[in-house]
Amino acid sequence: VSWPASGATGGEKRPSFVVKRLKTMFSLDERTDSTGAFRLTAVKPAFELAASYLNDPGNRDAASAAAWFLQDPVLADRLHAVEETARLGRGRLSVKQSSSLYGQELTMSASRIDKFYACRFLYFLQYGLNARPRKPAGFDAPTAGTFMHYVLENVARDIRDGAGFHNIGDDGIKALTHDYVSRYVSESLDGFKDKSSRFKYLFNRLASDAIFIVLDMVRELRCSDFVPLDFELEFSESGDLPAYTPSGKDVSVKIKGFVDRVDGWERDGKLYLRVVDYKTGKKTFSLSDILYGMNMQMLIYLFALCRSGAGLYGKTIVPAGVLYTPAREELVQAPRSTCQADIEAARSKKVRRSGMVLYDGDVIEAMEHGAAKNFIPVRLTKDGPSGDSLATLEQLERLSAHIDRMLLEIAGNVRKGSIQAEPYYKNQNDNACLFCDYSEACRFSEDDGDRRRFLRKLKTDDAWRQLDGEKVQ
Numbered sequence: 001v002s003w004p005a006s007g008a009t010g011g012e013k014r015p016s017f018v019v020k021r022l023k024t025m026f027s028l029d030e031r032t033d034s035t036g037a038f039r040l041t042a043v044k045p046a047f048e049l050a051a052s053y054l055n056d057p058g059n060r061d062a063a064s065a066a067a068w069f070l071q072d073p074v075l076a077d078r079l080h081a082v083e084e085t086a087r088l089g090r091g092r093l094s095v096k097q098s099s100s101l102y103g104q105e106l107t108m109s110a111s112r113i114d115k116f117y118a119c120r121f122l123y124f125l126q127y128g129l130n131a132r133p134r135k136p137a138g139f140d141a142p143t144a145g146t147f148m149h150y151v152l153e154n155v156a157r158d159i160r161d162g163a164g165f166h167n168i169g170d171d172g173i174k175a176l177t178h179d180y181v182s183r184y185v186s187e188s189l190d191g192f193k194d195k196s197s198r199f200k201y202l203f204n205r206l207a208s209d210a211i212f213i214v215l216d217m218v219r220e221l222r223c224s225d226f227v228p229l230d231f232e233l234e235f236s237e238s239g240d241l242p243a244y245t246p247s248g249k250d251v252s253v254k255i256k257g258f259v260d261r262v263d264g265w266e267r268d269g270k271l272y273l274r275v276v277d278y279k280t281g282k283k284t285f286s287l288s289d290i291l292y293g294m295n296m297q298m299l300i301y302l303f304a305l306c307r308s309g310a311g312l313y314g315k316t317i318v319p320a321g322v323l324y325t326p327a328r329e330e331l332v333q334a335p336r337s338t339c340q341a342d343i344e345a346a347r348s349k350k351v352r353r354s355g356m357v358l359y360d361g362d363v364i365e366a367m368e369h370g371a372a373k374n375f376i377p378v379r380l381t382k383d384g385p386s387g388d389s390l391a392t393l394e395q396l397e398r399l400s401a402h403i404d405r406m407l408l409e410i411a412g413n414v415r416k417g418s419i420q421a422e423p424y425y426k427n428q429n430d431n432a433c434l435f436c437d438y439s440e441a442c443r444f445s446e447d448d449g450d451r452r453r454f455l456r457k458l459k460t461d462d463a464w465r466q467l468d469g470e471k472v473q
């Protein structure tokens, strides 16, 4: 008597009630077969195993499966076809093929732009072929991100429309957070119906992290004059604002997507806006990345707001900055004897946002009151504001022009059908292949002409100089 432990998509499978009865009636033992030999008992999985022989000639099960299929003329042809396909080069798409895969009018999201920049072959597999990797069931990163965004958005909106960030106490914030966690469980997770114990355990751990994350967000807004104006603001034809559409001589691209949060502050009749992105991962802002055409999302949205936000907000818009805000509990490593105050101090260092802030004393003070800037990535010295994250209006304008250039370059390459496996490579711990879901399908090989794109991290000063067209050694 057997049953699969998981389905084709990785979801957990449970045995039928008959198994339980049989186990009780005959005192049967339960054994897990993890050798993979069971794949030889049905044609489809056995064929997949046989095809894997090409990659793994030392695998005896795969060799037996291949030998069996080669005896049958029809199935042998299929296996030979797989072999031939594996020998093909990557080639490139024609403009016509590219148009039929990606559409006559090129529309991309900021995350697609990042994918294309990370590796063109990865982009082709994911968005051209719509190939989907097998995912194990569980509370994975996208699910955790959706949950955290839901809680942050709803709690922030309720406080803004109710007591206000300066008036609500920590107990009120915790109660609101609990309330939205419970709503999420009943509305989006169907009250944990059909969820495994492991899922519930992971979710509950995340729910307790949510309290710290929400408190951190409100503590920042308590000492700021910037107020959340919009959550999940959509740029698209049917959204709150039109898609951002840079266009060049031969190519144009529509960038659509959502901004997690837009905060605003008014001065002299002008509205200063900052774009806030919640990050469940460890991402930090880097001008060097922007220069290479990576992680441009927040700045794309900021510049899109500058171009079309006046209609929405009824004021002239001035860019005030972009901030990555942590949406995960930051763990502090310290000896057991460390007191609570020191732990809080260490934690507050970890919650400092990363991003870019307009070089303007009033804007900086409005973003965070007081001399000690705990949240925004700026320091106040006797000579004024300091830090790599500062940018003047004129520098922001240059960045905007640079981003448009990069977007059009990327769009041009998508249009031309470029699908090379040329993943970016900064170092062993930061490269496109490291967590790529498609590595098995791609079979990257420098011997077959694939190559890595080595990126050197530039210091911020050098990045600004390079943006000005200067050569940096």
Ligand code: SF4
Pocket: 118, 119, 120, 121, 122, 421, 422, 423, 432, 433, 436, 437, 438, 439, 442, 443, 444
């Ligand atoms: S494994 Fe590397 S080269 Fe292959 S698709 Fe992924 S990122 Fe590209």
